[in-house]
Amino acid sequence: MLLQHRQSINLGNNVIYPLQLKNGKYLLIDAGPDFHLDKLNSWQLLNIELENLSIQPSEIEKVLITHAHIDHAGLAHMWASQGATILVSKKDVSAVELGNEHLLLQKKFQRNDIIRYGFPEYLAENIFNNEKQSQFSWYPCALENIELPKKTYPLINGHYLEVLDAPGHTPGNIVCFIPQTGELFSGDTLLPTTIPTPGMHYITSQKAKEDYKRWPSLPDFIETVKSLQKLKVKYILPGHGSTVDDPQKLFKRFNTHHQIRAKRIRKLLSEHSDTPFGLAKRQYPKIPEKRLIQAMIEIIGHLDVFLISMEVECSEKNNTLIYTSTK
Structure with a gap:
């Protein structure tokens, strides 16, 4: 109605x-x-x-x-x-x-x-x-x-x-x-x-x-x-x-949107550690690098969720943040 x-x-x-x-x-x-x-x-x-x-x-x-x-x-x-x-x-x-x-x-x-x-x-x-x-x-x-x-x-x-x-x-x-x-x-x-x-x-x-x-x-x-x-x-x-x-x-x-996105990011991190930019490139390989910022922002959001649930660890190397799965 x-x-x-x-x-x-x-x-x-x-x-x-x-x-x-x-x-x-x-x-x-x-x-x-x-x-x-x-x-x-x-x-x-x-x-x-x-x-x-x-x-x-x-x-x-x-x-x-x-x-x-x-x-x-x-x-x-x-x-x-x-x-x-x-x-x-x-x-x-x-x-x-x-x-x-x-x-x-x-x-x-x-x-x-x-x-x-x-x-x-x-x-x-x-x-x-x-x-x-x-x-x-x-x-x-x-x-x-x-x-x-x-x-x-x-x-x-x-x-x-x-x-x-x-x-x-x-x-x-x-x-x-x-x-x-x-x-x-x-x-x-x-x-x-x-x-x-x-x-x-x-x-x-x-x-x-x-x-x-x-x-x-x-x-x-x-x-x-x-x-x-x-x-x-x-x-x-x-x-x-x-x-x-x-x-x-x-x-x-x-x-549903965020459940699917989270599942994809977990899978990528299970393969190897990466930066949010690296994760975005792997998740969207056909998108030009200069257009990946928006994708990165959502990935960073999910990594924030994973940090709270202790599914990932974050380390810094050469002023760059790298995320590693704890699973």
Whole structure:
């Protein structure tokens, strides 16, 4: 049975959800991306779409950021300038506060680490130095406009919105759930057409921009999906794509995908020790080396899982990390 009544706004490739609070104001799930077209920008488009739903922009009281990525948090600074409170999980606050500077720091740290994981330095230099400029902008959002979300928010009709920690896609990733209707607002945790990447994440701050350590995302990501599967979810309303009325299909696809990937990596490591880059080359022999970074990132995620379960050991040789099966 399809969910018919939930209002949503398509902004570029993103979907934003306005929920009416008990006090008559609105909470917006995700701020939306900041981009410019020939005649209009995304802020103008978003305001037009709100008015088409008979919602005045001034009625948006709170904007909840599911995760600190440029396409979901890009317009946070604009909503803050209109007086809305920006709700961000603690581990994602610094990213929203820094905006594009956070993005640049992430890329710098990723470049350094991807080389330690075996990726050729000359290729890394070429890829990161010649990366296409993003079509999105991400301006800083002042800390005074940001609050940590409460656990619940009362909605109209006696319903309430639960805010759930769901680390994985980012360190401070959150999802929202309305138990009375079974609606799960999944952000990028579960998507209808793809398996979201665990990514390579570094928790940055204004005070410690050089002191970084990669946050292992996939172990938490897998546990998050397991915990969400225990909820009585009837509908998944994602940050990209259409509403899903068969949530178990997405849960199963996510779990099956990572089970198959883990099995392949275990097999490769049983043959001999290797770097994540070496594992990616062996797993995808037909893909050009310069396109293997995304594959490496998922492999690194599974190696993080294996380290926790003590299935592998990690050693360092000539500033390169090498993984060995303990089985």
